[in-house]
Amino acid sequence: MASNTDACVPAALTDFVFDLYDSVTLSQLTEEQSRLYNSEFSDLSKKYFSNAPWPSPQAIASECNGDPLFLAFYRELTHRHWHAVSRPTLRDRMEGWDVYRELFDELLMVAEDDASSTSQPKLFILPQWAFDILHEFVYQFQGFCQFRTTLYASAHKHNLFSGEPSPKAPHHVVENLALMRQEDAADVWSVETVMYYLQRLVAIGTKSSVPVYQYFGIFASVTMSRLECLLADYTSSLQSLAPILEATAVVTKADQPVMTFSEIVSSVFNARLSLTYHAGISFLMLRRYKDAANMVGSLCSFMQRGFKTGQLRKQRNSDQLYKNYDRMVALLAIVTQLCPQQNLVEEGIAKVIREKHGTALAKDNYTELFTFCSPKFVSPVIPDFNKTGPTENVYKLQVNLFETEVASQSTYRELRSYLNLYTSIGVSKLTSFGNDEKSLLALKLKMRQLESNNADAPSLKDASLKSALDIHFYLENDEVVHIDEAEKQRRFENYFMSQSAQSFDIRKDACAVDTTL
Structure with a gap:
């Protein structure tokens, strides 16, 4: 991508490229490169290239001795900037493919050389x-x-x-x-x-x-x-x-x-x-609802504390963090409804779920929540642009699969509410409420799911089949259903751990304040 700024490269830019090249290849100091990458590049972009591309790699090649790997990194960095500040055309998107292929080809080649060398890494x-x-x-x-x-x-x-x-x-x-x-x-x-x-x-x-x-x-x-x-x-x-x-x-x-x-x-x-x-x-x-709740719930709790203390406002693109937090809260709203259990998520997150999505959950509007929290699925299939044919909407397909999965949730929730009222109930009476043995079996099977043995590690290898039901029941002589509600545990440790983590974050920020005069 040629740039109109190639003919006149500002001195501040050449100094930046020289210093960045030094930090990548020679000094390799983390703090110095962090300042250049996170601060100076952003400042120069706002000052000189707020709506224009950076100079081409050829224009600054003399500042890095024409190093092909560094020039590939520079090209990717500046292409990413242009992609963010412009509305990329098809040609820009196709050029992006060349940018990344060049970078990864150079990187993999240098990595193989470093693997066989005993000297300091080149990068x-x-x-x-x-x-x-x-x-x-x-x-x-x-x-x-x-x-x-x-x-x-x-x-x-x-x-x-x-x-x-x-x-x-x-x-x-x-x-x-x-x-x-x-x-x-x-x-x-x-x-x-x-x-x-x-x-x-x-x-x-x-x-x-x-x-x-x-x-x-x-x-x-x-x-x-x-x-x-x-x-x-x-x-x-x-x-x-x-x-x-x-x-x-x-x-x-x-x-x-x-x-x-x-x-x-x-x-x-x-x-x-x-x-x-x-x-x-x-x-x-x-359908691994408890693993989803453990994985996403812990991060949402961390982000909730970070927003309160202002810690996350220091992050780049903090507005995007709020959007991602809202999407994960919507995901947790679905999970907690499909897998109703005590202490599945922290009380602070449960309160946010009720405030934001209580109405949708009351109406069993899972589709609305899923379309809000799900990613934009894509199809890897390349269409034949020389002839017409059917087009497949992958996103709608995933939504339909999800709707099929949750279609019977209202029935299961009603059945569960009846079971909560009794310690035992006759099958004939339960049938009069619109449920039967098949519904009981379906509920048990539906809540039989893989669950990680280590809640912090989403591993398929270290997982086993467990029941996610918080109410236990069994059928005796095909006539009476006996109900034994799972023991409710008051998880005091969750509260104390969350308060300790919050205090640690506050203390860490306080210690980072420069008090020297």
Whole structure:
């Protein structure tokens, strides 16, 4: 992407590129690179490029000795900025594919060289930077898939596949259709290649002891989980997290404390948010309601405290954090309704659920909640842009599957309310209420679900079948139903733990205040 600023590059920009290159290749200091990446790049973008692209890599190549890997990082960084401040065209989206392929090809090649070298690694970038690259990679893949599907539907609507296209067809639709009909367009943002790069990065990250490759491996697992969730492969979405949650390796860097893979994810809040949200959606769709509540509920409680103390307002894109928090609260509203249990979520979150979604839950309006909290699912299928054909709405398909799953929930809730009134009840009497033995069996089977033995680790390997019912019942002689409500436990420890965590966060912020004069 050529830029009009190539002819006159500001001195502040060349200084920034020189310093950033030094922090990536020579000094490799975390604090210095954090200042450059998180502050100076944003400040320069606002001052010089608020609605324009940054100079091309060729314009600043002299500041980094023409290093091809650094130039690939620079190209991705500036492309990501332009993608955020503009309305990307199809050409921009296709160029993005070239940007990421160039970066990952260079990165994988250098990683192989570093693996066979005993000298200092040639590269260091922040965990936040590594996550931002991979997060944007999957985001642009998702956007391209949605754009492609919309374009195919528009071309079909305007009869552009026949011999006599509509004269009213928009010019941009005709132009974009011509681009997608080019021979090399079929390979752009193909799901197979996207997965190939993520899997290669995961493999290198799990074998390497170099921090930067470990970062890419860790966050490639997080984004792979997100990708599988978007493709509606929920089992694979959870399995993609194994390199993080089951890892025994640690990350060691001279100017940073030793950290586990899980701690690295927690150090980048957006990565922790992405992992938790997509794991929660996967648990929900796999009918693992208690795991979804444990996973998402703990993060929502943390975010609720962070919003109260102002800690999360310091994060980049804090407005987006509020939106993601609301989506996860809606997800928890569904889970707590489908799996009614004492202390499934903290009381503070339960109160928010009642305030925000009490009306929808009272009306059994699960579809409204699901469409609000679910991701924008995509189809990996590439349409044939040379002929018309049926279009599949993957998002509506997932909504329909969810509606089928919850269709009988009102019946189960009514049955459960009757059982709560009795210690024993005759089958004939229960039948007069509109329920029978089949409903009892269906309720038991519906609430039989996989549950992680460790609530903090969403692992398919360490899970077993358990009942999520909070009311126990059995049938005697096919005549009488005996009910034994599960013992209610008052979880005082939840309150004290939440208060301790809140006090720790406040103390941490207070200690960080500079009191020197």
